[in-house]
Amino acid sequence: MKITEFFMRRTTLFWSLMIGIILGGVFAFMQMPKLEDPVVAMKQAMVVVPYPGASAHEVELKVAQVVEDELRTLPDVKKIKTECHDGSATFTVEFRMTVPLSELEQHFDLLRRKTNAVRSKLPQGCYEPIVVDDMMDVYGIFYALTGDGYSYPE
CATH class of the missing domain: 1.20.5 (Single alpha-helices involved in coiled-coils or other helix-helix interfaces)
Structure with a gap:
């Protein structure tokens, strides 16, 4: 049956x-x-190194290679993405998903110390590296439904 x-x-x-x-x-x-506002952890940080007046090629040779070599020594790094532009270099450091949230701040602190240590190796005229690690303030999903002839409250 x-x-x-x-x-x-x-x-x-x-x-x-x-x-x-x-x-x-x-x-x-x-x-x-x-949870009303659940914790969304992005396990990555960005390092920006301004080098005013330098071409992208000069930034790559004098700044990017030096900083990348230092960042590669960090533990639990999954990927380092580097972008060189006229006047600055931007590094996006992505940590492995296996890094616990409780240890993430320690990894960010080590990243700050590594970027401060590499400052002496940077060329004259290069500004202090800026570490942005508060990239976690993001919405998971944000939807908006709009239409012609309707106001936002409607």
Whole structure:
């Protein structure tokens, strides 16, 4: 006997199971812990090194290679992305997902110390490296539904 035929002949059993499943789902949903603003951790930081007046090629040779060599010594780094522009170099350091959130601030602190240590190796006229590690203030999803002829509250 097929399952559909079984429940077609026993409608009382079918509806009892269906109501039980729905009530169990509603109960489980109500008991599920929820946070209004959940923590969204981005395990990456950005280092910006301004070098005014230098071409992108000069920035790559004199700044990017020196800083990259120092950043490669950091533990638990997944990827380092470097962008060289006229007058600045930007490094995006991405840490491995296995780094616990409790240790992430220590990794950012080590990143700051490494960038400060490399400052003496940078050329004359190069400004102090800027470390941006508060990239975690982001929305998970943000939707907006708009239409012609309607105001925002509508």
